[in-house]
Amino acid sequence: MNAPDSLYIHVPFCASFCDYCDFYSLETNGAAGGFIDAFVNAVIADIKRQIELFSVRKLSYVYIGGGTPSVLGRRMGKLLHALNAFKGFSPVEFTVEANPETADEEFLDLCLQGGVNRLSLGVQSFHEPSRRAVNRVGDARMLERRLALCSRYFPGALSADLITGLPYQTEKTVIEDIKRLLALGPVHVSLYSLCVESGTPLAEKVKTKAVVLPGADSADAMWLSGRDALLKEGFCHYEVSNFSLDGKRCLHNTGYWQMRGWLGAGPSASGTVIDEEAGTGKRFTFAPDVGGYVKAPSVGAAALEELDRRALMRESLLMGFRCAEGPDGQRFKARFGRSIEECIGQTISRWKGRDTMLFLNSFLSEAFGEIEEKGL
Numbered sequence: 001m002n003a004p005d006s007l008y009i010h011v012p013f014c015a016s017f018c019d020y021c022d023f024y025s026l027e028t029n030g031a032a033g034g035f036i037d038a039f040v041n042a043v044i045a046d047i048k049r050q051i052e053l054f055s056v057r058k059l060s061y062v063y064i065g066g067g068t069p070s071v072l073g074r075r076m077g078k079l080l081h082a083l084n085a086f087k088g089f090s091p092v093e094f095t096v097e098a099n100p101e102t103a104d105e106e107f108l109d110l111c112l113q114g115g116v117n118r119l120s121l122g123v124q125s126f127h128e129p130s131r132r133a134v135n136r137v138g139d140a141r142m143l144e145r146r147l148a149l150c151s152r153y154f155p156g157a158l159s160a161d162l163i164t165g166l167p168y169q170t171e172k173t174v175i176e177d178i179k180r181l182l183a184l185g186p187v188h189v190s191l192y193s194l195c196v197e198s199g200t201p202l203a204e205k206v207k208t209k210a211v212v213l214p215g216a217d218s219a220d221a222m223w224l225s226g227r228d229a230l231l232k233e234g235f236c237h238y239e240v241s242n243f244s245l246d247g248k249r250c251l252h253n254t255g256y257w258q259m260r261g262w263l264g265a266g267p268s269a270s271g272t273v274i275d276e277e278a279g280t281g282k283r284f285t286f287a288p289d290v291g292g293y294v295k296a297p298s299v300g301a302a303a304l305e306e307l308d309r310r311a312l313m314r315e316s317l318l319m320g321f322r323c324a325e326g327p328d329g330q331r332f333k334a335r336f337g338r339s340i341e342e343c344i345g346q347t348i349s350r351w352k353g354r355d356t357m358l359f360l361n362s363f364l365s366e367a368f369g370e371i372e373e374k375g376l
Contacts, residue, residue: 010266080114
């Protein structure tokens with residue numbers, strides 16, 4: 001197996017839950033709060049073991065997500081100190097996610113002292129009715145104050161998430177969100193379409209008509225209006241949901257999309273290691289269970305999925321075509337012994353001049369059908 005040079009850490013805690021979220025997380029009040037110190041100790045031990053197990057010589061890209069990593073407060077300092085003590089820990093890009101309401105000066109200071117050089121903020125929307133409808137904490141004024149603070153700490157290195165298709169949103173409010181956000185200096189924006197996941201509070205509210213969402217056509221129009229507004233301001237649409245200024249793409253996530261392999265630590269996190277010569281891989285996924293993770297923080301306790309050549313080829317195409325440039329052609333040919341064109345040349349020809357990112361599912365359906373026909 002080839003040693004990954006990228007690490008993802010899942011922090012499974014939030015101060016409160018948004019109604020649309022289905023990521024694994026526990027509220028920090030009550031019993032869950034007692035897990036936080038144990039989690040920090042466990043995830044440090046887990047990463048140490050994985051570095052040794054997979055013979056990792058260097059970690060160049062690190063992403064701490066969640067959940068809400070900023071709820072760790074001072075414990076973030078302990079985690080960052082431990083990471084920096086690992087041999088070969090020299091990230092070119094070191095990102096931490098935060099929600100604006102918990103990204104205070106103490107937390108931002110800890111991040112800077114710990115070598116973090118990129119901050120990703122969950123904004124979602126400034127529109128008050130939309131925020132309240134999905135139980136999003138904080139108001140627009142708080143958002144702007146905290147974003148301005150974060151921009152001072154991370155000038156030229158601030159990323160933010162927005163969501164379209166929320167209740168009470170219109171194309172006008174989406175464009176207003178983008179204007180307010182860009183006035184605060186982000187260099188990277190993730191623009192997501194709302195997805196109502198089964199089992200979430202939002203799904204129940206939609207089912208009972210307590211919340212009414214925009215129709216599919218309206219929601220699509222909102223996202224397209226947001227895309228166009230970002231393009232107009234000089235952002236490059238480099239991945240299905242991601243936009244950046246020149247030189248400001250998310251390098252860690254690009255590793256996912258190009259299927260380069262990564263370590264994953266924390267409850268519900270997954271990591272993938274690739275055997276480039278064999279064209280196969282292994283994926284390790286931890287159960288969404290903080291208590292279980294604290295007791296057994298090692299990949300030996302994670303679920304193992306074998307990725308044979310066919311599975312890895314499909315994933316390499318599926319993830320790679322999320323990007324404007326498509327998969328890494330040289331890596332693909334070295335990994336599988338044939339070019340992308342040899343595998344799906346007919347599909348590529350039929351889609352020439354069309355936006356594969358905008359209609360990704362249709363494109364991939366045709367591509368996978370061609371692979372089946374060729375018996376690859």
